[in-house]
Amino acid sequence: MTVRTSEATSQFPSYAARAGKVISLADRINGCFLRSMNGKALPVDSADMKAMVAYFNWMEKGCHLNDKIPGRGTGKIDNTFKPNLTHGKDIYAAQCASCHGANGEGTKRADSSYIYPPLWGNQSFNIGAGMARLYTAAAFVKNNMPIGAQNRFPLAQGGLSDQDAVDVAGYFTTQWRSDFPAKIHDWPNGGKPKDARY
Ligand code: HEC
Known part of the structure; x- marks a missing residue:
């Protein structure tokens, strides 16, 4: 899972090309459970999901949608390299x-x-x-x-x-x-x- 900065909340809801629609932070977290953890999605209104969203909200620190946030994502790599x-x-x-x-x-x-x-x-x-x-x-x-x-x-x-x-x-x-x-x-x-x- 690559959403590991404290400012993730400000980036949702937003359009996600993979989903082809606007997704919420809860959807994004569930994507991690389903894909990165190879597990199950949590009900959006469950106590555990609400707790995680609240935690991200608490860490938001005044960031706004489309802000460039240091540390978000994985960082850069030159994708012209071919793997050996x-x-x-x-x-x-x-x-x-x-x-x-x-x-x-x-x-x-x-x-x-x-x-x-x-x-x-x-x-x-x-x-x-x-x-x-x-x-x-x-x-x-x-x-x-x-x-x-x-x-x-x-x-x-x-x-x-x-x-x-x-x-x-x-x-x-x-x-x-x-x-x-x-x-x-x-x-x-x-x-x-x-x-x-x-
Ligand atoms: C000293 C132990 C250690 C070594 C050596 C190490 N890793 Fe890791 N690796 C970790 C830990 C701890 C995590 C979990 C980090 C986290 O959750 O933030 C991790 C996470 C990862 C993940 C993410 C896994 C996931 O499920 O998302 C990848 C990919 C990875 N390492 C690749 C590598 C590669 C490739 C190397 C060698 C070049 C390497 N690691 C060497 C300890 C190590």
Whole structure:
């Protein structure tokens, strides 16, 4: 899920090309549950959904629709790079597998909750998630992964070149993950990005 800035509330309701209509913040959050978490949507009027929307509202801090908000989304990547999956597999083994598992299965705590999320398989985000797209994933990885690799605030994250980020994203996004049958309704008015997985 890439809506992780405090100012998300000010950006909704707004038109979403993937949905082909104006969506609310609750719709956007449910998109994360359905796609990024490969789970179920919450009723819009449930206490849990209301609590999350209230939390985003509380963090809004005077931002307005169409404001350019630092930190929103995944950051930039040069999408003219083509992935080299063999090299991506090597990067994965050397720099990612220690946390995300040799087979993308993630790492669990003793109580079997995840400390490091799985990157493929049926516990990972499904093909309808933004993270299943090559350049979205590569941009996320370039700016946020691997954690603990260098000197950058706050998590010592980042450090891969654009090409390396595209290679490793090419590798893990093309591993097996769950389908998202409702994907047939996506981008009803066109505008599908070229790296969508379907
Ligand atoms: C020190 C442990 C660590 C290492 C090494 C690491 N990650 Fe992560 N990774 C994490 C954690 C923790 C999260 C969850 C972050 C969050 O939820 O904000 C994460 C999240 C992710 C996600 C998002 C998963 C999702 O479900 O949305 C991707 C993709 C990812 N990492 C890719 C990589 C890649 C590729 C590498 C190697 C270049 C890497 N990571 C190395 C700890 C690590």
